[in-house]
Amino acid sequence: MRLIHPHITPSAEAVGITFDCRPLSALPGETVAAALSAAGILAYRHTASGAPRGLWCGMGACFDCLVTIDGRANQRACLAKVAPGMVVESAPPAAPAPLAPEPASQAAEIAPDVLVVGAGPAGLSAAIAAAEAGCSVVLLDERDAAGGQYLKPLAASHAHAAPDRQFRQAAALRARAEAAGVVFQHGATVWGAFAPDELGVLVGGRNMVARPRRLVLAPGAHERPVPIPGWTLPGVMTTGALQTLARANRVSPGRRVVVAGNGPLNLQLACELVEGGVEVAAVLEAAPKPGFRAWREAVTLAARAPDLAWDGVRYLAVLRRAGVKVIWGAMPERVEPATDGLTLHAEAPGGPRAVTAQAVALNLGFQPETGLARALGCAHRFTDSGLGRLETITGPDGRTSLAQVLAIGDGAQIGGARIALARGRLAGLAAARDLGRAVPDDAASRTALARAEAFQAALWRLFEVPGFDASRLADDTVVCRCEEVSAGALRAAMAQGACSLGSLKKATRAGMGRCQGRMCAATVARIAGAGTEPDWAAPRAPVKPIPALALAMEKPEWTEAPSFEAVSLPRDAGEGRGGGRARSETACDLLVIGAGVLGLAIARAAAREGLHVVALDRGEPGQGASTANAGSLHVQLHAYDSAGAAEGPESAAAQILTLGPRSVALWRDIARESGEALAIRTEGGLMLAETEAQLRALADKVAMERDFGVISSLLGANELYAAAPWLAPGFAGAAFCAEEGQMDPLRGLSALLRLAREAGAEIRGATPVTALSREGSVFRAETPEGVIRAARVVNAAGPWAGQIAARLGAPIPVRATVQQVIATEAAGAELLRPLVLHGSRHLSLKQGDAGHLILGGAWPGELDAAGRPRNLRASIEGNLWVARSVLPAIEGLHVIRAWTGLNVLIPGPILGADQRVPGLFHAVTFNGWTLAPVIAELIAEALRGGKGPPAVFSPSAYESRS
Structure with missing residues (x-):
């Protein structure tokens, strides 16, 4: 009405x-x-x-x-x-239809003195103060008019002959901002915060980069879930x-x-x-x-x-x-x-x-919009009020733990409009002062802030209600609106071993939908018992769904991803997670260091052989690269592996070819044993050629693959487009490998973890190995929980495997790299069935059973100041450009999230017994998701004295390169 x-x-x-x-x-x-x-x-x-x-x-x-x-x-x-x-x-x-205009070749840049994100009371107040002090100010807001929720203006559909106090206040602030020279950018979404002077911004569907000298975050709050x-x-x-x-x-x-x-x-x-x-x-x-x-x-x-x-x-x-x-x-x-x-x-x-x-x-209250501040690394705290929330730690003038960033209003700490107005002005003045403007202290605003804080404290004492009790949620209550995950599903995942908000997300998909957890993260955190900021899932770029087309901008390809020594990540040592457990001594037949997909597969295989197996992980089992990967089941050679295969049937590339199909079959066995399909699909993989020269190279690759038993064929342009009409025009042809496919890595890991435990393997999370040595005929591993003595050790520590090996005097050439994956929303129709690779560009592309697209291809990320992997803006843009050049239908889809994970960078798989240290075995490889089951079989074979992995993967083959 x-x-x-x-x-x-x-x-x-x-x-x-x-x-x-x-x-x-x-x-x-x-x-x-x-x-x-x-x-x-x-x-x-x-x-x-x-x-x-x-x-x-x-x-x-x-x-x-x-x-x-x-x-x-x-x-x-x-x-x-x-x-x-x-x-x-x-x-x-x-x-x-396409969701954005045709993008420019590169993102335009804006570089004001002060960038304010959010045009509610806090943002308007800060922008006015900074502009009146002489700074150039740009104010971004997603809506078509300033005011935010509290000072929301009347829609353009209506006119008001006698506006009330709130309408008048909003109009006055907007007029004052315009008079001060504030530049408003409406319809603007900040989709990624990569540094205080590098923000990805979408304005009117156009991708831009903001590089301010000072950044003021005033994104407001959203109402908490009920x-x-x-x-x-x-x-x-x-x-x-x-x-x-x-x-x-x-x-x-x-x-x-x-x-x-x-x-x-x-x-x-x-x-x-x-x-x-x-x-x-x-x-x-x-x-x-x-x-x-x-x-x-x-x-x-x-x-x-x-x-x-x-x-x-x-x-x-x-x-x-x-x-x-x-x-x-x-x-x-x-x-x-x-x-x-x-x-x-x-x-x-x-x-x-x-x-x-x-x-x-x-x-029932509000939740601050802290995603951008958290992405930048600003310090936060958990406030145990109502449902519970994260708040940005700031001073009265909005200063955060980062010198260039100020955070104000309800987007930082819930306080109401009057606190927002006062802190906004103080923040705008502080930013201007930082930039050399002669700005005196504003005693009146500090007084107004004190009065507003006293009012707010009294108000919420008057309206105080009991805290949130997660145990009262009925099992059938929907918690995650986007993915339709119930409280009962979350509790079931916890009963099966998920013990953090991150692992709950991966096990149930709660918080992985379009809202990025805004409507469920706090509830999931309560159910999971999370009480501090590191317990909460990290924000992802884009912080809101963004048209894929708008970000698709060509970036240079590379020959080798940036690499580094793996570092300890925050909370790796398990602080606050069972740190009070008593120290003990354990003796076992086999110690597996690393409980990712490789470590869990090996632990399961060895336990099935009757060995007493203990598998340790520095974090939560399986929650690293194993569940950050895209779930591809790669069988064919990548284009850059073909030369290696030409060395003959005993080459590393050729031996990998013999392992891939066998490992995919073993994944199907794991699915059957677990009672889940694990979304395994093997409907083939295409590797595209843009030119006739690339197609000739693919013909050589296909010939090699067929020599080693892989079902592979070459498709000319007509055959390719008959089979794949959804492709962009202009491809010369493709290689087609019938045995390639994909699966759900989240469900696959959960199933493997459960099966490993059912086989009798003891899996311990938050248990880093702090020291490792060989004492006589056994290994001695020091952990925060105590000492583990093992007859044999399997080093499956992924990026940290080089450090583990070095402790035993047997170095191997392992470095770490950060790789990116992107997910879109579900398409309304099936777009493609096979896995798609590009013969000369970095891309892997597939469509999951739910209809969403997964984009990979080893585009690099980086480590932030705290040592955590994060996305690079250029990698998101470049990855999407390549994907669009292959699949035009992506123009009508939004990107939901992009994430990164640590991966290994090695010259080739390092598998099997290390002759330098009796009883030490290594299991380090790229493409570890596909190959984990077969590598586990080979390591188990070696443990019982059999042949084990092919000799070309022996650690001794890499001694001169370590």
Whole structure:
């Protein structure tokens, strides 16, 4: 329904749009979500499981309100603005239209003195202060007008003859910023923070690089998830979402609404709805009804901010006059479909309550948007309040642990608009002062900050509610909205050994969807028992889904990825994870150092031989490179391996050819034994040739592969395009290996870990080997938990294998490199079945069973200042450019995330017994995911005195190169 107001009127005539072929009347300038809500349409799409979804956050953070607009897939209805003749559809199109303009060859650069991210109260205040001090200031915001959530302006669809105080304040701040020379860039998304002076920014669909001298982060907050049964139903949304519909767009999703949760925002919304002609069934407030002791807080509120205190009194009076019940101490429990809408059930002091309405608004607090600050490495803390949240550690003026970065507003620490305004001004002045501007101290802003902080503290003492109890979540409660992961699935994964937020994500896919964990990370962290910042999953670039086309920019290829000595990563030693366990001594037949895919496969194989096996990992088993890889099952030679194969059947390249098909067959055996398919598909692999010369080289490669028993063939251009019509035009042909394929590395690793334990192997995580020596006929390994004595040792430590070997006086040439993988959203149709490689460029490309594309190809990343692997902007852009040059359909897809992992850089596989140290075996290889099962068999064979790995892989072959 459309709201009524004596002073607010439409600013233009209605236009026609359609939703799933249904004609609708809409106002130009309102959001698509507003137009659908006005028409009573609450369900916008269906998830992969068939569940209906509609509006949730209303601010572009949750990505639940996705629709297709004029052929462009997965557009956010809450942000997209109505245009005449717009065609809106609930389902993705079979052939999505391009999502961005044709990109330039390279990203344009902007280099202001001060870059402010976020145009809410904090960002506006900081931008004004810095600009008035003489700095050049650029302000970026994702919306089409400044103001943020608190100072959101009226949509362009309406005009206001008598704006209220919030509208007037927003207009005044915008005007002051413009007068000071602030350059506004609306429709701007900061998709990656790679350094304080290197931010990837999308403006109007164009990729840019921001290189400011000072960076001010003011990205605001999003409402925290309210994981109760039914919170994903269409018509259930956050209070902020409903307020944006009502206050900015003048619509309501129903004539009768119930508002529940905690805090004065719920009261304000209820009043605005009542004044707009909506029936508010009730306001359910989780805080207890204020009693006599609350008068002290009320006095503080009145003294520190009398206008805001008066607003609270007015809200209650308006609701009382309208006959709206405010039920105190009522905690929402679940939402259920009802004949005439939805029924909200709550627990209240007087007993259970049930309220039926057409729409339900929920708010139980806010979560800071800390992704950019965390990506840059700013120090953070865990605040144990409500659901719990991460906050950026700052000074009063927003200074972070990084000299060039300031963080302010609710995007750093939850505090409300007045704190944001004061800290924003102090931050803007501090940035100007850093850049040499003569800026005096602003005592008035510091006083305003102190008053605002006192007001806020009193307010939340008045509205205090009990903390979040994860144990009360029913197993069938959806926790991750994007991937539809339940609390029960998370608990089951923990029961199977996942013991951190990171491993829970990999085991269940919770937090891996479009919202990047904004709507579930805190809940998952609570279930996992995470209590400090390092326990939380690291932010990934892009921090929000970005059109792949916009980032596709050609970058130079390389011959060798950057490498380095592997370093210890934060928390490797297991601080805070069982550090209080008693030290002990263990004796075993075999110690496996490294519990990635190779180590686990070897531990399983050896345990099945009857050996007492202990496998150690410095972190969490299998959570390193093994689950950071793309899951390709490579059988054919890469183009750069062909020359090595020409050396003959005993060459390393030729021997790898003989191992690949055998290992893929063993993966199928593992799948059968685990009772899971593990998404294994072997539908072939293409290696593309751009030129006739490349095709001739591929012909030689195919001949070699066939000589060694690999099923491989050469396709000319006509044969290639008959089999792969989805390819970009212009390829001369391809090599096709019938035995190549892919699998799900997350499920594969979980299955292998479970099978290793079932075979009797003892797997210990967070247990680094701090010292290793040979004492007589046994090895002695020191760990934080105690000493392990083993008859034999397998060195499967991946990038750290060289360090392990050196401790025993048997060095091997192992270095580390950082490699990148990119994932897109699911396509609406099947695009390709085979694995696709490029004969002269770095690319591996495949489509998973869920429809998403996985892009790899060994594009490099780097280590950050803390020694953690992270993405390079140029690698993301270059990887996407190559992918687009192969698969044009990627132009209609968004990139969901890119991640990196440490991998080994070695001259060739190093496998088998080390003659220098009796009882020492090495298992280090590239392509370790594909080859792990067969290498495990070969190592097990060597352990029982058999032939073992081919001699060409012997550690002695590399002694002169170490």
